[in-house]
Amino acid sequence: MAKGQIVAGCLAPHPPHLVYADNPPQNEAYSEGGWETLRWGYQRLARKLKNIDYDAIVIFTPHWQTYIGTHFLGLPEFKSKSVDPVFPNLFRYNYDLQVDVELSEAMRDAASQEGIITKMMTNPDFRVDYGTITSCHLLNPEWDKPIVTISSNRNTHYYSPEVMIEQATALGRACAKAIEESGKRVVLVASHSLSHRHFVEEAPLPEDMSKEHIYNHSQYVWDMKIVEMMRDGKSREVIDIMPEFTEQTIAETEGGGLIWMLGAMGFPDFPAEIYGYQSVIGTGNVIACWDPNDDTREYVL
Amino acid sequence: MSETNEPEILFGIYCPPHPQPLLSPEASEGYSKLRAAYDECRKRIEESEADIILVYSTTWPSIIGHQIQALEKAIWTHVDDDFHYLGSMPYEFHMDTEFAHSMKENCEKRGLEARTVEYEGFPIDTGSVVALQLLNPDNRIPSCILSSNMYSNRSETIVLGKAVRDTLAQQNKKAVVVVVSSLSNRMFTEHIDPKEDRIHSQKDDDWNRKILEFFDDGRLEDLSQLSRDIHGQIRVQKVVAYKPAWWLAATMGQHNNYDGEVLAYEALHGSGGAVITLTPSTGSVGDKEFDEDDVEFYRGDRNVLDKGMLE
Ligand SMILES: [Fe+2]
Numbered sequence: 154m155a156k157g158q159i160v161a162g163c164l165a166p167h168p169p170h171l172v173y174a175d176n177p178p179q180n181e182a183y184s185e186g187g188w189e190t191l192r193w194g195y196q197r198l199a200r201k202l203k204n205i206d207y208d209a210i211v212i213f214t215p216h217w218q219t220y221i222g223t224h225f226l227g228l229p230e231f232k233s234k235s236v237d238p239v240f241p242n243l244f245r246y247n248y249d250l251q252v253d254v255e256l257s258e259a260m261r262d263a264a265s266q267e268g269i270i271t272k273m274m275t276n277p278d279f280r281v282d283y284g285t286i287t288s289c290h291l292l293n294p295e296w297d298k299p300i301v302t303i304s305s306n307r308n309t310h311y312y313s314p315e316v317m318i319e320q321a322t323a324l325g326r327a328c329a330k331a332i333e334e335s336g337k338r339v340v341l342v343a344s345h346s347l348s349h350r351h352f353v354e355e356a357p358l359p360e361d362m363s364k365e366h367i368y369n370h371s372q373y374v375w376d377m378k379i380v381e382m383m384r385d386g387k388s389r390e391v392i393d394i395m396p397e398f399t400e401q402t403i404a405e406t407e408g409g410g411l412i413w414m415l416g417a418m419g420f421p422d423f424p425a426e427i428y429g430y431q432s433v434i435g436t437g438n439v440i441a442c443w444d445p446n447d448d449t450r451e452y453v454l
Numbered sequence: 455m456s457e458t459n460e461p462e463i464l465f466g467i468y469c470p471p472h473p474q475p476l477l478s479p480e481a482s483e484g485y486s487k488l489r490a491a492y493d494e495c496r497k498r499i500e501e502s503e504a505d506i507i508l509v510y511s512t513t514w515p516s517i518i519g520h521q522i523q524a525l526e527k528a529i530w531t532h533v534d535d536d537f538h539y540l541g542s543m544p545y546e547f548h549m550d551t552e553f554a555h556s557m558k559e560n561c562e563k564r565g566l567e568a569r570t571v572e573y574e575g576f577p578i579d580t581g582s583v584v585a586l587q588l589l590n591p592d593n594r595i596p597s598c599i600l601s602s603n604m605y606s607n608r609s610e611t612i613v614l615g616k617a618v619r620d621t622l623a624q625q626n627k628k629a630v631v632v633v634v635s636s637l638s639n640r641m642f643t644e645h646i647d648p649k650e651d652r653i654h655s656q657k658d659d660d661w662n663r664k665i666l667e668f669f670d671d672g673r674l675e676d677l678s679q680l681s682r683d684i685h686g687q688i689r690v691q692k693v694v695a696y697k698p699a700w701w702l703a704a705t706m707g708q709h710n711n712y713d714g715e716v717l718a719y720e721a722l723h724g725s726g727g728a729v730i731t732l733t734p735s736t737g738s739v740g741d742k743e744f745d746e747d748d749v750e751f752y753r754g755d756r757n758v759l760d761k762g763m764l765e
Pocket of ligand 1: 215
């Protein structure tokens with residue numbers, strides 16, 4: 154059996170606004186559009202993924218928050234309706250998705266062997282979180298690949314951002330090992346924004362783009378610093394600066410997704426592809442992809 | 455309106471959010487004591503003349519202001535993110551939609567951003583599900599659930615409580631108010647044998663017991679004034695502040711004239727789980743000035759930084 158490999162790593166923010174703006178048949182809410190910079194960026198990345206041969210998407214989400222270890226989806230199918238607890242007016246999405254349970258269990262076993270506390274989630278009534286649904290919908294609207302969701306253990310709050318870096322990196326390494334041994338070709342997804350201070354009021358028409366802007370300039374400057382380092386292939390430095398970035402911008406990086414993904418990819422020193430940056434209700438969001446294949450890596454934006 | 459134009463709050467309940475008392479009460483002596491305390495509260499609610507059960511849940515965070523559950527019949531099967539292996543929680547809750555809509559208006563009159571949520575399948579949080587399922591299993595009394603805004607601090611939370619008072623007085627409804635929150639909220643980060651459950655640390659236990667003394671003495675406003683210290687000492691810093699005592703005091707009345715009763719205090723995976731009742735009475739403990747300002751209206755961020763800007 155050929156060695157499995159990570160064929161791409163995507164930083165894929167999950168504001169439900171983006172699905173809302175797209176009006177897919179699965180979502181009950183109706184919009185007049187909005188946030189095109191991100192949506193068009195997502196469409197371009199989704200087209201790239203269509204041209205990559207892969208078996209499964211493994212996604213790390215900050216909206217499945219676990220305090221007792223890291224949990225993995227452990228049943229082959231989940232079908233239900235995901236209603237965003239914060240933006241239920243925008244996101245009520247009927248999903249029907251497949252899970253690669255074999256890969257999920259293999260990653261769980263590898264993580265356990267590394268001393269990480271783990272748990273398989275096998276309750277059929279469990280509702281898959283809206284971060285998973287949003288990022289996966291935008292990256293693969295056809296839902297024709299199985300996924301694995303990994304929960305975000307709350308290390309940042311419970312201990313410190315530094316502990317989160319150690320734990321998420323170790324988890325990334327374990328997942329990479331399991332993927333290699335599985336023989337599968339896998340797309341990794343870190344589902345989150347960068348700066349994450351929201352406005353606490355919403356425009357009467359949420360997609361009114363005349364009202365959309367970053368929460369404050371400091372958040373913007375920090376986000377740009379991170380994006381610049383990604384472009385320059387300085388993924389190790391992104392992680393080094395992350396505790397301060399997370400604190401200064403209340404960044405959603407606190408959940409550990411990007412650390413996990415870059416850790417699994419061995420902290421790549423090649424440039425990330427940048428597909429777009431835009432604010433959503435004040436938060437900063439970049440879509441980025443690390444393509445380890447020198448032949449297919451592009452300079453997108 | 456009641457004669458005094460003051461709302462009639464029959465009693466308050468403080469209870470923990472974790473699902474063990476609902477799903478696995480027999481797994482440990484502690485969990486079954488918590489369950490018995492919930493059952494006692496249920497009985498007292500049944501024997502009371504309450505028109506509404508009002509829940510403020512720390513496990514329902516919101517961002518766009520304060521969300522108010524308004525769906526007439528909220529029906530779903532909930533599963534907890536961590537304790538999914540303990541089982542599913544099917545529920546059907548009947549909301550007091552009339553209360554919910556007026557509550558939104560009264561929040562806005564006091565300067566708060568607020569909205570009702572009325573969506574089939576809305577994910578009601580574990581804490582609210584556990585509390586309502588145990589306290590009001592047959593929907594004898596309609597209820598309403600309020601979210602806890604992630605960014606809100608003291609003034610917003612106090613004003614939110616006052617908006618509850620406005621609404622109850624307007625509708626002349628007798629209420630039982632419920633706060634769903636742990637005391638110390640640090641859990642063990644590994645799976646444990648429930649029989650070996652204990653409070654995470656001695657320090658957490660010491661603080662919890664001190665807080666319980668205050669509750670037992672009915673010193674609710676004193677607890678409200680202590681909230682920032684409590685947050686710093688025994689709360690994992692997930693949100694900006696420990697808000698339950700602020701909300702409970704603002705809703706029930708900002709004083710120390712209560713009969714408090716601690717029905718149970720046990721560990722829930724390391725966190726401090728207590729079931730407590732507070733009943734308005736006469737006679738106050740202590741007689742002193744409080745440090746924190748009272749606040750009637752929320753006027754938004756103070757924009758301190760902007761005021762210091764050079765032109
Ligand atoms: Fe998020």
